Amino acid sequence: MTSLISIVGGAVLDSLANPGRxxxxxxxxxxxxxxxWEFPGGKVESGETAEQALHRELFEELGVSVRLGAELEAGSATGWPLNERAAMRVWFAELVDGDPLPLQDHDELRWVGLRNRGEILGLPWIPADLPIVEALLDNVQGSLRPAVPAG
Structure with a gap:
C-alpha cells in the first residue's frame, strides 16, 4: 500500500485576531x-514539514508571506480526505508581506466576507474542499464580533 499524498492549504484571512474575510x-x-474555488496550497515535498510546505506554496502561488495560526481540525492526523490517495491539512493564516496575485495554478483570487455564509458556500468549490469550507465557517462564526450599528 502506498502512503497518502500530503497536501497543505491556507485559509488566508484578513486577520487572525479578528477575521472578517x-x-x-x-x-x-x-x-x-x-x-x-479552493484554498491555495499544494503538495508537501520530501524533507519539508507541512508548515514549511505551506509557506513555500503560498509564496509560489500567490507571492505572499504569511503568519500561520491554528490548524483547522480535521478529525484525522492525516487531514481532510481529498480522494483515496491524498489528504489535506489546512491552517488559518494572515498576510504579513506581499499583495496576493494569481501567479500559478489560478486565474482569479477573491476576498469573501465570512459573515455571508451563503456567498461563500454559493461558490463552485472543488467538491473535496466543501466540507473544509463548512468546518472553517463553523469555526470562525463563534469568533466574529457582531457589527456595531451606526448611530
Whole structure:
C-alpha cells in the first residue's frame, strides 16, 4: 500500500485576531477542477514539514508571506480526505508581506466576507474542499464580533 499524498492549504484571512474575510483561489487546471474555488496550497515535498510546505506554496502561488495560526481540525492526523490517495491539512493564516496575485495554478483570487455564509458556500468549490469550507465557517462564526450599528 502506498502512503497518502500530503497536501497543505491556507485559509488566508484578513486577520487572525479578528477575521472578517477569506481569500479564495479559482483553479485553472486540471480540467475537471478548472473554474472551481479552493484554498491555495499544494503538495508537501520530501524533507519539508507541512508548515514549511505551506509557506513555500503560498509564496509560489500567490507571492505572499504569511503568519500561520491554528490548524483547522480535521478529525484525522492525516487531514481532510481529498480522494483515496491524498489528504489535506489546512491552517488559518494572515498576510504579513506581499499583495496576493494569481501567479500559478489560478486565474482569479477573491476576498469573501465570512459573515455571508451563503456567498461563500454559493461558490463552485472543488467538491473535496466543501466540507473544509463548512468546518472553517463553523469555526470562525463563534469568533466574529457582531457589527456595531451606526448611530
Amino acid at each position: 477569506l481569500l479564495v483561489a479559482r483553479r485553472t487546471a486540471p480540467p475537471q477542477f478548472a473554474g472551481m
